Amino acid sequence: MIERLLPAYVSCAATREVSVADGTLFPEEEALVARSVPKRRNDFATARACARRAMGGLGLEPVPVLHGKRGMPLWPDGIVGSLTHCEGYRAAALARAADVLSLGVDAEPHAPLPDGVEALVVRPAERERFAGEAGGIHWDRVLFSAKESVFKTWYPLTLTELDFSEADLTFRRADDRAADGTFTARLLRTDPAVPPVLEGRWRVEDGIVATAVLLRPDWREAGGPVQEP
Missing domain, CATH: 3.90.470.20 (4'-phosphopantetheinyl transferase domain)
Incomplete structure (x- = not known):
């Protein structure tokens, strides 16, 4: 997966x-x-x-x-x-x-986040984007996993914490009914070692949410992050 x-x-x-x-x-x-x-x-x-x-x-x-x-x-x-x-x-x-x-890669069970966790993970703007987007996808859990992948990409380069509230994510489906797609993470905290925007991919399959973020060494020369399929 x-x-x-x-x-x-x-x-x-x-x-x-x-x-x-x-x-x-x-x-x-x-x-x-x-x-x-x-x-x-x-x-x-x-x-x-x-x-x-x-x-x-x-x-x-x-x-x-x-x-x-x-x-x-x-x-x-x-x-x-x-x-x-x-x-x-x-x-x-x-x-x-x-x-x-x-x-960074992350996997989570495809189920709603436990009570009280969503408020710590999901920004208000992200919650608005999910409104009406359910379609069998637990977007709160996908978001949690994606932010974990973002953190795992960020931390080795900066050795500093990145809070859930310090990344704003937008998701896209491969098509209207797909259980996979891409996401963009806009970082609200900057560091010269990491671009201000990271790109990732997500997928839901067999009860598991999986996400991944990849940053190429040439991201500065390319003008931003490079995420290949």
Whole structure:
């Protein structure tokens, strides 16, 4: 599913499995989840199993994937990537830094946001855009996922927080009845490392919302962000 949202030079791997066999973690990774509850360990391990499959797609040997602040995955030199996991879906997307400056992927269950969360995530202007646009799509959840992908693209370049209210998103469908399309994120907080507008893609399939944002290294020369199909 994630692979449909990103260009071919991004290596993607995903699974619906909720757990992996013991011994799939490197010792350095094992130390990070040694005291975690089983769900946290499974999320961590299955996402990293996907990461190693994605590494193979780039011709790389498997290596540990540790994390920095805000859970940011730490990739080998010359590699950028993003991980995501939710109930029933885990995925990894990796690319060479020569091709991609930063990218973010996110997956969520396709269901309304929990009570109280929408008010923290959805800006009034965004809510107005969704009015009358339901068509079987839980737009609040799509928006949440898209903003997560925006944050995952933003954070490695700035190492600063980006609040949900600091991005204003507009969505487009592939056609009037499609469960996929594109989105534009206008950033309300600026940083010289990131363009003021990011472009992304979204898709709803088999009960899962998936979103992706990709920023090319040449975005300044191109006059803005470049998002390829």
